[in-house]
Amino acid sequence: xxxxxxxxxxxxxxxxxxxxxxxxxxxxxxxxxxxxxxxxxxxxxxxxxxxxxxxxxxxxxxxxxxxxxxxxxxxxxxxxxxxxxxxxxxxxxxxxxxxxxxxxxxxxxxxxxxxxxxxxxxxxxxxxxxxxxxxxxxxxxxxxxxxxxxxxxxxxxxxxxxxxxxxxxxxxxxxxxxxxxxxxxxxxxxxxxxxxxxxxxxxxxxxxxxxxxxxxxxxxxxxxxxxxxxxxxxxxxxxxxxxxxxxxxxxxxxxxxxxxxxxxxxxxxxxxxxxxxxxxxxxxxxxxxxxxxxxxxxxxxxxxxxxxxxxxxxxxxxxxxxxxxxxxxxxxxxxxxxxxxxxxxxxxxxxxxxxxxxxxxxxxxxxxxxxxxxxxxxxxxxxxxxxxxxxxxxxxxxxxxxxxxxxxxxxxxxxxxxxxxxxxxxxxxxxxxxxxxxxxxxxxxxxxxxxxxxxxxxxxxxxxxxxxxxxxxxxxxxxxxxxxxxxxxxxxxxxxxxxxxxxxxxxxxxxxxxxxxxxxxxxxxxxxxxxxxxxxxxxxxxxxxxxxxxxxxxxxxxxxxxxxxxxxxxxxxxxxxxxxxxxxxxxxxxxxxxxxxxxxxxxxxxxxxxxxxxxxxxxxxxxxxxxxxxxxxxxxxxxxxxxxxxxxxxxxxxxxxxxxxxxxxxxxxxxxxxxxxxxxxxxxxxxxxxxxxxxxxxxxxxxxxxxxxxxxxxxxxxxxxxxxxxxxxxxxxxxxxxxxxxxxxxxxxxxxxxxxxxxxxxxxxxxxxxxxxxxxxxxxxxxxxxxxxxxxxxxxxxxxxxxx
DNA sequence: AGCACGCCGACT
DNA sequence: GTCGGCGTGCTC
Numbered sequence: 001x002x003x004x005x006x007x008x009x010x011x012x013x014x015x016x017x018x019x020x021x022x023x024x025x026x027x028x029x030x031x032x033x034x035x036x037x038x039x040x041x042x043x044x045x046x047x048x049x050x051x052x053x054x055x056x057x058x059x060x061x062x063x064x065x066x067x068x069x070x071x072x073x074x075x076x077x078x079x080x081x082x083x084x085x086x087x088x089x090x091x092x093x094x095x096x097x098x099x100x101x102x103x104x105x106x107x108x109x110x111x112x113x114x115x116x117x118x119x120x121x122x123x124x125x126x127x128x129x130x131x132x133x134x135x136x137x138x139x140x141x142x143x144x145x146x147x148x149x150x151x152x153x154x155x156x157x158x159x160x161x162x163x164x165x166x167x168x169x170x171x172x173x174x175x176x177x178x179x180x181x182x183x184x185x186x187x188x189x190x191x192x193x194x195x196x197x198x199x200x201x202x203x204x205x206x207x208x209x210x211x212x213x214x215x216x217x218x219x220x221x222x223x224x225x226x227x228x229x230x231x232x233x234x235x236x237x238x239x240x241x242x243x244x245x246x247x248x249x250x251x252x253x254x255x256x257x258x259x260x261x262x263x264x265x266x267x268x269x270x271x272x273x274x275x276x277x278x279x280x281x282x283x284x285x286x287x288x289x290x291x292x293x294x295x296x297x298x299x300x301x302x303x304x305x306x307x308x309x310x311x312x313x314x315x316x317x318x319x320x321x322x323x324x325x326x327x328x329x330x331x332x333x334x335x336x337x338x339x340x341x342x343x344x345x346x347x348x349x350x351x352x353x354x355x356x357x358x359x360x361x362x363x364x365x366x367x368x369x370x371x372x373x374x375x376x377x378x379x380x381x382x383x384x385x386x387x388x389x390x391x392x393x394x395x396x397x398x399x400x401x402x403x404x405x406x407x408x409x410x411x412x413x414x415x416x417x418x419x420x421x422x423x424x425x426x427x428x429x430x431x432x433x434x435x436x437x438x439x440x441x442x443x444x445x446x447x448x449x450x451x452x453x454x455x456x457x458x459x460x461x462x463x464x465x466x467x468x469x470x471x472x473x474x475x476x477x478x479x480x481x482x483x484x485x486x487x488x489x490x491x492x493x494x495x496x497x498x499x500x501x502x503x504x505x506x507x508x509x510x511x512x513x514x515x516x517x518x519x520x521x522x523x524x525x526x527x528x529x530x531x532x533x534x535x536x537x538x539x540x541x542x543x544x545x546x547x548x549x550x551x552x553x554x555x556x557x558x559x560x561x562x563x564x565x566x567x568x569x570x571x572x573x574x575x576x577x578x579x580x581x582x583x584x585x586x587x588x589x590x591x592x593x594x595x596x597x598x599x600x601x602x603x604x605x606x607x608x609x610x611x612x613x614x615x616x617x618x619x620x621x622x623x624x625x626x627x628x629x630x631x632x633x634x635x636x637x638x639x640x641x642x643x644x645x646x647x648x649x650x651x652x653x654x655x656x657x658x659x660x661x662x663x664x665x666x667x668x669x670x671x672x673x674x675x676x677x678x679x680x681x682x683x684x685x686x687x688x689x690x691x692x693x694x695x696x697x698x699x700x701x702x703x704x705x706x707x708x709x710x711x712x713x714x715x716x717x718x719x720x721x722x723x724x725x726x727x728x729x730x731x732x733x734x735x736x737x738x739x740x741x742x743x744x745x746x747x748x749x750x751x752x753x754x755x756x757x758x759x760x761x762x763x764x765x766x767x768x769x770x771x772x773x774x775x776x777x778x779x780x781x782x783x784x785x786x787x788x789x790x791x792x793x794x795x796x797x798x799x800x801x802x803x804x
Numbered sequence: 805a806g807c808a809c810g811c812c813g814a815c816t
Numbered sequence: 817g818t819c820g821g822c823g824t825g826c827t828c
Contacts, residue, residue: 003828010806012805012806014827015826015827022828039828040827040828041828042806042808042827043806043808043827059828150819789823
């Protein structure tokens with residue numbers, strides 16, 4: 001093939017199409033679609049993806065491809081196709097779709113440099129001379145600060161310098177030097193006999209290879225094992241007895257750990273009934289979507305594991321998606337324990353290099369199973385036998401930035417192509433999925449019993465308003481303190497959950513009610529104990545906590561709301577004898593600290609684990625017998641049509657953390673809205689009734705699953721512009737949609753201003769809209785001039801999870 | 805997105 | 817007369 005169509009790494013409307021390039025002669029056999037290349041683009045060079053090779057091009061002034069990045073394509077034909085589908089489904093740029101499918105380490109970095117063109121350094125202006133003493137190339141970033149751009153430009157005009165564009169690869173393949181023998185063991189043995197006896201170190205090395213019967217060994221290891229130095233090794237290399245090689249090695253984040261090999265557990269009756277149709281689907285290469293609806297502790301994971309075994313037996317591969325936070329060691333252990341080295345793990349706790357390495361294992365087909373968060377759905381397997389999405393209801397499966405895809409949709413798309421099953425597992429399925437299972441679009445598989453036959457822990461709802469009325473002004477109800485004390489005495493553990501979503505510690509004046517807000521965003525600043533700072537979570541603005549109210553000069557200005565730090569302090573006051581582990585973003589920022597804290601708790605080095613949402617999932621500690629939810633209802637006040645659903649899910653999840661083993665558990669839910677149905681029904685573990693009630697509400701308010709949603713968010717520094725653009729969009733939409741489709745707006749967003757930009761939105765609620773994407777594309781096209789030059793942005797989210 | 809080109813005002 | 821502002825349009 002002589003020509004290649006390339007999608008270039010320039011995320012913009014005008015460049016969102018293929019550009020053709022000539023393939024240099026020597027690469028014409030080599031280059032195939034899915035490979036990354038570096039191509040000249042205007043005056044610079046950019047990375048791009050080859051989507052097609054061909055023998056003809058409509059363009060006549062073609063530039064040649066500058067470089068090939070991959071030797072094997074990083075995108076399979078299926079993924080190339082999937083990228084196309086993603087762009088259409090989410091209205092994102094093609095390049096963004098491709099980049100979303102690969103580990104971040106494979107994204108190119110760009111760097112500008114200057115190259116010396118004149119032979120005589122003295123021609124150059126004096127300040128520039130020192131930079132070119134040693135090298136004829138200098139990074140522009142090194143010079144920019146000291147030398148004004150004007151001066152540099154002058155030199156370029158005089159052709160003493162030229163600008164060069166470098167595309168740098170982040171892909172830091174980790175390598176080691178290995179020493180390889182160049183001769184057979186037999187030859188070495190011969191050599192050993194005749195070797196000069198005074199070369200003792202060299203003899204040691206040769207002997208090491210002979211006695212251990214090895215072909216090669218990493219240099220580092222050799223030096224230690226044979227107790228020798230690099231000098232002796234080099235001498236042997238010079239004699240051509242050994243050779244030195246650079247070898248790619250994987251950073252294995254789990255290398256220092258042994259995983260206890262586990263075997264398949266015996267499935268109970270219910271589990272057997274649930275797994276049978278999945279196994280059928282795997283065996284018969286048939287696409288199906290299963291909703292595995294099983295209460296916490298009903299043994300869903302064992303079903304996953306045994307299904308995967310079948311997939312592997314068939315010589316196929318499996319993807320397992322788990323929510324980011326539940327990718328705890330416990331989860332990894334179960335998969336590694338069963339499948340050992342056949343598993344790759346992809347989650348945010350890994351460094352970008354580690355993620356890249358795990359991805360390479362998948363690409364090279366060295367593993368058959370990948371366990372990972374959302375983006376693992378793009379694992380470059382070519383022989384998929386099954387896709388599992390655990391905790392199907394988790395909102396983290398939806399990406400909240402472009403491309404705004406939902407992993408569930410991608411899973412079903414891929415599974416259709418591979419003719420394999422998708423298993424969606426949850427104790428609290430999304431209304432969408434459960435509704436689909438009722439309509440037989442998904443096949444429902446139920447697990448109603450817990451494996452250990454224990455009933456779910458008893459849940460008590462505590463009305464915090466009552467507590468306040470009876471004079472308890474702390475954040476702990478009397479009952480909770482009582483129960484916590486009880487656990488302390490018995491040596492059992494407790495978990496306390498602070499539901500922080502939709503809740504922040506703002507600063508208010510007690511005298512005049514003034515709340516300190518961000519000057520750039522319409523949202524109150526959050527108090528951070530660290531350095532008495534006030535911080536904006538949306539734009540990063542920081543200011544000092546004032547001593548007096550800026551409005552009325554009163555000294556009664558203080559922060560409200562509760563952070564885990566604050567809870568910890570209070571808790572220590574009430575239960576001074578307790579040992580507490582606090583887990584939130586502050587304490588788990590560092591790599592691996594999350595895990596360390598959990599291990600500590602698991603080894604009973606603490607009595608109470610206190611944390612935010614992140615502790616709600618996947619934890620399984622035998623001695624936890626009490627779970628307390630400090631503030632159950634904070635989410636309910638958010639402008640989010642899923643607020644009740646999320647509250648129900650969260651409460652059900654945490655309740656499942658108590659009493660998973662021998663000891664019976666108990667749950668205390670503190671709330672200011674005890675009568676709310678999502679709290680009431682969660683306390684009775686009544687998903688079915690919750691489903692009924694919530695469905696009724698969704699129907700009445702025209703929300704999913706009865707209607708599909710599309711959310712358009714317009715932003716611009718001037719409010720008048722935002723309003724007028726949003727109005728125009730609404731008008732255009734009204735003209736172009738079906739009668740039963742509802743258009744809401746324009747309205748200001750829940751956060752009406754972020755980073756000095758006003759935000760308005762408009763919501764489309766529809767049942768059938770064949771041409772919606774086309775209509776939306778027309779809108780984007782129409783406003784393109786303003787988007788390009790007037791700092792206007794229009795964001796489109798098809799099927800938004802929230803309205804924020 | 806970047807970058808060049810080009811057309812206008814305010815300075816040596 | 818030149819420097820430098822940023823609107824416009826292109827990138828195989």
